[in-house]
Amino acid sequence: MSLLSVRGLRKSFGGIEAVAGVDFDLEPGELLALIGPNGAGKSTCFNMLNGQLRPDGGSIAFDGQPITGLPPRVVWRRGVGRTFQVTATFLSMTVLQNVQTALLSFHGRLRSFRPWSSRLYLDEAFALLELVGMAEQGDRLCSVLAYGDLKRVELAIALANAPKLLLMDEPTAGMAPAERIELMRLASEIAHERRIGILFTEHDMDVVFAHAARVMVLDRGRLIAVGTPRQVRGDAQVRAVYLGS
Amino acid sequence: MKLEVHKLDAFYGRAQILFGVTLKVAAGEALALLGRNGAGKSTMLRAILGLVAARRGRVVLDGRDISGMATGRIVRRGLGWVPEDRRIFTDLSVEENLEIGRQPPRAGVPHWTVERLFSLFPNLAEVRRRPAGQISGGEQQMLTISRTLMGNPCVIMLDEPSEGLAPLIVERMAVAVTEMKREGLGVLLAEQNLTFSRAVSDRATIIEKGRIRFEGTLECLLADEAVARAYLAV
Amino acid sequence: MDFLVIQFLNGLASASALFLVACGLSIIFGVMRIVNFAHGSFYMLGAYIAYTLAGPLMDWMPGGFWLALPLAALAVAMIGALVEITLLRRIYRSPELFQLLATFGIVLIVQDLVLILWGPQDRLGPRAPGLEGAVNILGSPFPAYDLLLIGLGPLVLLGLTLLFRRTRWGVRVRAATQDREMVEALGIRQDRLFTAVFILGAFLAGLGGAVQLPRAAVHHAMDLEIIVETFVVVVVGGLGSVAGAYLAAVLLGVLNAFGIVVFPQISLVLAFLVMAVVLVVRPLGLLGRPEAASRSTTGLWDTPIRPMARGRRDIVFVLALVLAVLPVFAGSYLLTVFSEVMIFALFACSLHFLMGVGGMGSFGHAAYFGLGAYGAALAMTQLGLPMEAAAFAGPVLAAAGALVFGWFCVRLTGVYLAMLTLAFAQITWAIAFQWDSVTGGDNGILGVWPSAWATSAAAFYYLTLLVAGGGILLLRQFVFAPFGMGLRACRDSPLRADAIGIDRAAHQRLAFVVAGAFAGIAGSLYAFLKGSVFPDVLAIPLSVDGLVMVLLGGLQTLTGPVVGAAVYKVMRVFLASWTDYWRLIIGIVIIALVVAFPRGIVGYIQQRIAPLLDRPEGDQPKAGPP
Incomplete structure (x- = not known):
């Protein structure tokens, strides 16, 4: 059984079909890339998968259960983590508090009025920060971190609910080439170790072709190619609409 | 020299972002400002344009000192800026967007008209009456560049014009930058995309943690493996 | 016809x-x-x-x-x-x-x-x-x-x-x-x-x-x-939309014209009900469009809320000691003034909980203060309860009000939220003002006196010190508790809060109830302090008093609202005894504050004076702008 199974996913905005019937499956531990020109519908697709947008049609099954149209927080409870194109972290908190807050939510403790939260889930939080190599910077404020480090923190937050699926929207956007390779290496390592499926969008073809097991190409809301990096790179239609010379 | 920046410091709150940055851009020349994200490239452009209030140092545009001037005045003196996130006016039509950028013609500087820009970017002509929020990302990038050119700048600063664009559109951008250079504009290009920078720029400056680390031609830079690895991580 | x-x-x-x-x-x-x-x-x-x-x-x-x-x-x-x-x-x-x-x-x-x-x-x-x-x-x-x-x-x-x-x-x-x-x-x-x-x-x-x-x-x-x-019209029509403003003005004008004939008693309430309905169906108003990413709040929350440093805790301890022995030196007038200051400190802290910690600018916080005051007063005069029991009715009524208003408010953000909270406070005011048979209308409710043991100025002062001081400490505890972390999470990044499974609406609603209850405690104490309740406790000026206190003290700090309340209240008492035109002076003070000290008193001390005293903490950059 697939980890994620998407059938006939559709969404329109003001009469324009942003996503026009997308089908695909994702297996545990697999890194699947979703690429395509701007406006192809990648972000729309992503936002429907984690529940930020309600699809007009089609179905999404996660771990055998339908999650179509459920709000983000419910999708998250089922085991879907997410990182954003522009990092979304809590800037007034320290790195450690960011992860602690995610853990508090995961353990259902956010409604408690005592004790001070700085004492809660310290070890778990440090373990996650260790994993992404941010443990030494645990006490720094997120607002003063370098962008690459912020991306790592976001990854640690996204792992707080022990997800089975990670959705990463342009995980390396805004990073220098070396940092990109490093972050994706980290992500794929975690994916293999923990059998987490990762779906990611990406504009940097070096990253895509180096890390993805399979690549899907979206153009004007439709998948025009699916296959291994080698197959996709050789596809004439993909070259015409996206890759160019 | 069209643009000279001398020992520029810039701050966000109490944090210093730029440390005594110096650079020059000549007419018809493109200078690539390279560096990692967070190195200070965008801040550099914003500080030159006066959008960072806390700054010190000297900026000279076309022989006139513009340090400390308000942004609007600097722009009216002939400095154009194309922001990283495009910032087009989505409610306005493509033509109205261009209208906002219009400034009177300037002596000794190429004069851009709507028709001329449409011939540089034919895609825009087809969508001229459409609200700018409803055109594609590539068209938006063309629009934001055109809108700045409508101000008839003598120096144009482009912040990551290739970011997030399909390879085909990036090629179109390179053609446009080359055309601007041919017209005699000075171009200051903040970029992370080395392929694009190599295609259009003559010289390069590497900025890291708010300081200039290298200056020279791109070939020189790429030949110097140590530099490239240390600051660009290619 | x-x-x-x-x-x-x-x-x-x-x-x-x-x-x-x-x-x-x-x-x-x-x-x-x-x-x-x-x-x-x-x-x-x-x-x-x-x-x-x-x-x-x-x-x-x-x-x-x-x-x-x-x-x-x-x-x-x-x-x-x-x-x-x-x-x-x-x-x-x-x-x-x-x-x-x-x-x-x-x-x-x-x-x-x-x-x-x-x-x-x-x-x-x-x-x-x-x-x-x-x-x-x-x-x-x-x-x-x-x-x-x-x-x-x-x-x-x-x-x-x-x-x-x-x-x-x-x-x-x-x-x-x-x-x-x-x-x-x-x-x-x-x-x-x-x-x-x-x-x-x-x-x-x-x-x-x-x-x-x-x-x-x-x-x-x-x-x-x-x-x-006007706020109602603009919120209903959609901020920034001229056509929306016309549509909403006509809608409200006509509704009002009929409302006055059909329900003369609740004509004011009607307009707000329309607004509530419109906002539920279309949160951005009839013709409103989503705001472009608001840049104006950036920088507001850059300073994290940290536990107090040891040295400052000593200062607080000394102050508490001084307050505890105050009745030995002070006469009853001064004690009454201090009681009022503490009541407003609690009020300001409850507003800060919503505004500073929760990022929800409440411009109608008087609603909960007033409901607290009316709740206590009505429990005493209508139900005949003694002070000890009636005092609980205040916060309960205030929390109930906060639950209802909060349910609408948390759907909005920024200025929309601010305007809606203001409008809700006005509804509450209108009800108190127009519902003569219960609230006494403009004449208010008299005879809301504390029990015999608490009638002396010193006794009531101690009661206030205990209740208001305890309330402030409790709110502080909440900020550092998991609930407060969740609230800050919702404020910092709604997107991320959603993505880590926080039910934002529910969380913020609960914050409204908490803040409402504590404001209600303050209102209830105020009723007993004054012995009477008038619609003024629900009116716009009181909401603004709260805002001034919070901003005067400093939005980014937990000590701010207490300091702000003390300074503002003392200034008001002094001005009122000195001139009839205190509004003019307060207005000038507010403007001076916003222009010159946007971080408030405590924020100013933290930023400019404290760094001179202690060594900078790890992440505080040392360089200063020119």
């Missing part, structure tokens, strides 16, 4: 003035991102100036009256220009809540200036020459002048539409509405554009006030009356 038509026309006529004021507010907000609280003051000034001009001009020439109206509007436009150039220009980069507060400073100043210039009595203007009479519509008389007003609304709407669509200036205004920094970066003179837009908005408000002259008496409460209605 005839009756319906006439009421409908009445509604349209009153909608016109409302539309003029509301669209001015909307246009100003669109471009400058400032919700101009002083717009009601411009409206009032328009009416007063028209009143003053009409007499002499009518003596001077036959059509003088018709000259007086536009001249009054022009005069207000000039006042607007003055306000923009001297004040607003300095605070464009301040957070929006501070801007709102600064414009409220203008409201206070104008209120006292109007009293000084025109006196406290109502002024009745002349009737419109040539239109004194009534026309016959379906057999019923209808004022001729009102027909003119009905036409004025659509005419202005048309003019504005043409201005924004067809002129170069109008296109710039639309562009600036979306992204004013970019407009400046394209070489457009932003200062001129802003001044012009503000002048246009002020002109429209002034005109709205001036055209009221032949219809109603001019009085010094016109400003807050119209501004609340």
